[in-house]
Amino acid sequence: MTTSPSIRRSQWPVWLCWLAMVLDGFDLVVLGTVIPTLIKTGELGFDAVGATLVATISLVGVGLGALFIAPLSDRFGRRKLMVACVLWFSIFTLAVAWAPNVAMFGVFRFLAGVGLGACLPVALAYMNDYAPAGSAGKSTTRTMTGYHVGAVATAFLALMVIPDWRTMFVVGGVAGLVLLPFLWFKLPETLPAAQTAEKQEQTGFRDLVKKPYPLVAAAIAAASFMGLLLVYGLNTWLPQLMASAGYPVSAGLSLLLVLNLGAVAGLIIAGILADKHGTKPIVLLWFGLSAACLALLSIKVENAVLLNALVFVTGVFVFSSQVLVYAWVSQLFPARLRATALGFAAGVGRVGAIAGPAVTGGLVAAGIAYPWGFYVFAAAGALAVLALVAVPHAVANTTRPVPEHVS
Numbered sequence: 001m002t003t004s005p006s007i008r009r010s011q012w013p014v015w016l017c018w019l020a021m022v023l024d025g026f027d028l029v030v031l032g033t034v035i036p037t038l039i040k041t042g043e044l045g046f047d048a049v050g051a052t053l054v055a056t057i058s059l060v061g062v063g064l065g066a067l068f069i070a071p072l073s074d075r076f077g078r079r080k081l082m083v084a085c086v087l088w089f090s091i092f093t094l095a096v097a098w099a100p101n102v103a104m105f106g107v108f109r110f111l112a113g114v115g116l117g118a119c120l121p122v123a124l125a126y127m128n129d130y131a132p133a134g135s136a137g138k139s140t141t142r143t144m145t146g147y148h149v150g151a152v153a154t155a156f157l158a159l160m161v162i163p164d165w166r167t168m169f170v171v172g173g174v175a176g177l178v179l180l181p182f183l184w185f186k187l188p189e190t191l192p193a194a195q196t197a198e199k200q201e202q203t204g205f206r207d208l209v210k211k212p213y214p215l216v217a218a219a220i221a222a223a224s225f226m227g228l229l230l231v232y233g234l235n236t237w238l239p240q241l242m243a244s245a246g247y248p249v250s251a252g253l254s255l256l257l258v259l260n261l262g263a264v265a266g267l268i269i270a271g272i273l274a275d276k277h278g279t280k281p282i283v284l285l286w287f288g289l290s291a292a293c294l295a296l297l298s299i300k301v302e303n304a305v306l307l308n309a310l311v312f313v314t315g316v317f318v319f320s321s322q323v324l325v326y327a328w329v330s331q332l333f334p335a336r337l338r339a340t341a342l343g344f345a346a347g348v349g350r351v352g353a354i355a356g357p358a359v360t361g362g363l364v365a366a367g368i369a370y371p372w373g374f375y376v377f378a379a380a381g382a383l384a385v386l387a388l389v390a391v392p393h394a395v396a397n398t399t400r401p402v403p404e405h406v407s
Contacts, residue, residue, distance in 0.1 A: 065117020
């Protein structure tokens, strides 16, 4: 579909959607940066079990937001929903800094997650509403670089302020509040244009079980489950996994930074290759290489340069694998179903995001997180490859044609 020339010329939507992803990147990493300190000090009553429960309930909120809030933008518009969700997330992220105990910490994280969970699918749907045909890969991966720039910035902030963990949540909440007026005044609405280009009708998850979508939706959901298991499992527990392997805590935080720097590089490369060669072969290759890199991380590396290089390359493949899944969804489904399909992929994927930290947290509590955590991650990458083999290069009857070389 296309939008008006004024929206085409404006760079505000590009940057504002990118900045919304920066907030998502903050949320991705922030628990991983504060958990080692909270477990070590026992502040608020934290231990390994409490940290696992908090990580899990946070992701339940994000998953519910993706599944049930994001699809509303297909009916009521992307802009207002994004503004409301960023406001909600900002308020409850600030509240985390004043949580009196583990239980309230978890409640505030859950509520913040509900708001934030809708932002990713809505922002990606927005960008793909008016992206030129054949550029879904680059449009999606470019927007998602904000996700990992936010993660890198958060890891870098943690290196400066930890063990003052409260500052992390204050910065995240204030950043969202600063973004709000720009979203309100500078983000145009795209959905009315989408609805004039397509048959107006209410949409919902029931549309995903109608031909020709059921197999596609199931396979994409399975891949998203595995992809987000990797993304959240690594970002939540990598510092603790490295600490379990005998590396100092500061080294674990530095590797979290390196991991997400690799993610940004991977997104740029993956988007270009997907648009040139087709999304399917690139996403299969990316998940396969992710599995190989994660298996290698189960071997302790004494050389610091080699270790950082391996973590960087792992970041290149792991995170852009999941983003390529989102790009593929944007190509396979028509605009009227785009946010619903993306919300479904992200929401089901959040179950994997819950499973990753939960399983890894259980391994940490059992004292066997290293190397078994990396074995679990490698297996998830391999299973994603198997799931995506079933997805066709293109689906008939989408309202937005896809060039033959783009899958």
